[in-house]
Amino acid sequence: MTRYIVERLGQAVLVLWAAYTLSFLLLSALPGDAVNNRIQNPDQQISPEAAADLIAYYGLDQPLWQQYLQSLQHLLQGDLGFSITTGLPVAELIGAALPSTLALTSLALLIGLVLAAVIGVAAHYAPWSWLRSAATSVPPMFGAVPTFVVGILILQYFSFTLHVIPSTDDGTFLALIGPATTLGILIAAPLAQVFVAAIGQTRKQSFVHVLLAWGAGQRYAFGRGVLRNSALPVVTLLGLAVGELIAGSVVTEAVFARPGIGQLTVTAVNTQDLPVLQGVVVVATVAFVLVNLAVDLVYPFLDPRLSYVQDGRTRVRAGLFGLWLGPLARRRSRQVTPTEALPAEVVMP
Amino acid sequence: MSTAVVEKTAAASSPTAVALHYLRRYWALGLASAVVLVALSWAVLPGVFTAYDPLAVNQAQRLLPPSGEHWFGTDLLGRDLYSRVVYGARASLAGAFLAVAVAVVVGSALGALAGWFGGVVDHVVMRAVDVVLSIPSFLLAISVVVLYSAKTGTSGLVPAAIAVGLTASAKFARLIRSEVLKVRASNYVEAAVTSGSSTSAILRRHVIPNALGPTISLAAVEVGLAIIWIASLSFLGLGAQPPDPEWGLLVADGRKYIATRDWLTVYPALTIVAVVLSVNYLARHLRKRNEL
Numbered sequence: 033m034t035r036y037i038v039e040r041l042g043q044a045v046l047v048l049w050a051a052y053t054l055s056f057l058l059l060s061a062l063p064g065d066a067v068n069n070r071i072q073n074p075d076q077q078i079s080p081e082a083a084a085d086l087i088a089y090y091g092l093d094q095p096l097w098q099q100y101l102q103s104l105q106h107l108l109q110g111d112l113g114f115s116i117t118t119g120l121p122v123a124e125l126i127g128a129a130l131p132s133t134l135a136l137t138s139l140a141l142l143i144g145l146v147l148a149a150v151i152g153v154a155a156h157y158a159p160w161s162w163l164r165s166a167a168t169s170v171p172p173m174f175g176a177v178p179t180f181v182v183g184i185l186i187l188q189y190f191s192f193t194l195h196v197i198p199s200t201d202d203g204t205f206l207a208l209i210g211p212a213t214t215l216g217i218l219i220a221a222p223l224a225q226v227f228v229a230a231i232g233q234t235r236k237q238s239f240v241h242v243l244l245a246w247g248a249g250q251r252y253a254f255g256r257g258v259l260r261n262s263a264l265p266v267v268t269l270l271g272l273a274v275g276e277l278i279a280g281s282v283v284t285e286a287v288f289a290r291p292g293i294g295q296l297t298v299t300a301v302n303t304q305d306l307p308v309l310q311g312v313v314v315v316a317t318v319a320f321v322l323v324n325l326a327v328d329l330v331y332p333f334l335d336p337r338l339s340y341v342q343d344g345r346t347r348v349r350a351g352l353f354g355l356w357l358g359p360l361a362r363r364r365s366r367q368v369t370p371t372e373a374l375p376a377e378v379v380m381p
Numbered sequence: 382m383s384t385a386v387v388e389k390t391a392a393a394s395s396p397t398a399v400a401l402h403y404l405r406r407y408w409a410l411g412l413a414s415a416v417v418l419v420a421l422s423w424a425v426l427p428g429v430f431t432a433y434d435p436l437a438v439n440q441a442q443r444l445l446p447p448s449g450e451h452w453f454g455t456d457l458l459g460r461d462l463y464s465r466v467v468y469g470a471r472a473s474l475a476g477a478f479l480a481v482a483v484a485v486v487v488g489s490a491l492g493a494l495a496g497w498f499g500g501v502v503d504h505v506v507m508r509a510v511d512v513v514l515s516i517p518s519f520l521l522a523i524s525v526v527v528l529y530s531a532k533t534g535t536s537g538l539v540p541a542a543i544a545v546g547l548t549a550s551a552k553f554a555r556l557i558r559s560e561v562l563k564v565r566a567s568n569y570v571e572a573a574v575t576s577g578s579s580t581s582a583i584l585r586r587h588v589i590p591n592a593l594g595p596t597i598s599l600a601a602v603e604v605g606l607a608i609i610w611i612a613s614l615s616f617l618g619l620g621a622q623p624p625d626p627e628w629g630l631l632v633a634d635g636r637k638y639i640a641t642r643d644w645l646t647v648y649p650a651l652t653i654v655a656v657v658l659s660v661n662y663l664a665r666h667l668r669k670r671n672e673l
Binding site: 047176302306316 | 508509511512513515516517518519520521523524525526527528530531605609612613616617618619629632633636639640643646650653654657658661662665
């Protein structure tokens, strides 16, 4: 087990490093002219000393690999560089935007989970068949409506027409409900789809038939085994849902004009502030990888069937990112990762 | 089994009953196909469906509500919204198809390379795919768009579509690789190798036909996603640029007047939802057929 954890941690670090390198190549190295553009921008004059500072900081007078090493060193010190437009440290900008986005995404995740649970249970246990089929068709519906459309409709009907929730972010919890519901509906789609499919599969298993044959009611069977077995794929999906939450928060924050990481991203994009954009990508990737790491580490405890014995040692299935540590490791037969074991009809963006 | 029985009883009864039976069974499939067909015809021959020019400004007819003359009403500049939605189908669907085409081509090439050659090639390609999948894909797509606009100073539908396609190609690479591995281990490929077939012949005759089904199902799913993503990028100002009609852009435009003139938002939004819903339905149907 320790070996698995260490290996999995090593994978996570390697993936992060590779992802950073990719984002560096995409956003820093190729358009190295972003800083030059800024210096030569006639609209926003910059003093020669400041220009020299910028060039020295980004190492633009040095070869690419030195710039890369330098940026890696900065990164390890928690320094993400400076915004080209405002001159503020990127880490500070992201730090300021993060709490608002975290509040939004956590509430959205909660709403998404509740929606998924309600839809999943209704799709299988509702007393009327029309309700069951309606509930089954809700997740594909949710998945087909773009986030910005959901956001605009909620904003229009609940803020401007009914005046139930404030239309701008006034810092209250009430202002959070609109955007969080928007985002919650977005991630409820895959979660509910998985949950509905998983309940359907679990209900076919023999232990459920045995329970029912013994005279247990559907409710008892659900509570005793179906729920926990069907919740497992949903846990797996949580890791992937983080990516969707990040993407969704960009759109949601734009629609609701909420300050946060999403709006920071859109502003950075519109002003071509590449250091800020790169910082956002790095932070989002760290969050994404860490959550998936957590899911993979927790998973064997949730589902003991996933541990198996090989070469006399207890080994666990590989995680979401099967980044094996060397060619040696490749000789092992590749195990299905929890993510890949999801039901086939699940659609993840 | 049960469907066969039902169909036999239906076939035994009157033609009306048969028709009703199929109607009941396949009405959703028919509706979805019809919506997709209409959207595709809009994209291919927009001129047939509307007499109005989507870019023609008409100050006398600003912000008219939907009527017999202007089915979806008119916008701030007096442009006919229905014709903008019809012409927008071309941008939105072409963007989505371009994205999926990029994803299929890049992803299949990488996946086939990794699966067929194995060893170091497989290792390098699949680790790269893992890294791409570890970056939240919407942010990756945004980064590619920004990179393009920083390089060229322009942004538009094509870079947005390519960005969406490139981020989706990792999924195709994984799929194709696993399909190739499956086929490679089969007896008939072994037989082909022993009887002296060339690698390219084996790829052409065995690997590609076998991988085609799953690829098409994934591609169908990805078309729906790509429509949403490209509309979202355009909505954020990163895709198609005004005054070009594009569905996401139309919603973004209409949004400013939603309080008093909600048709400007509602019709383009409903169009996106209907098309994506139909595409997704067809994709699910295709996948079910493939699994049988």
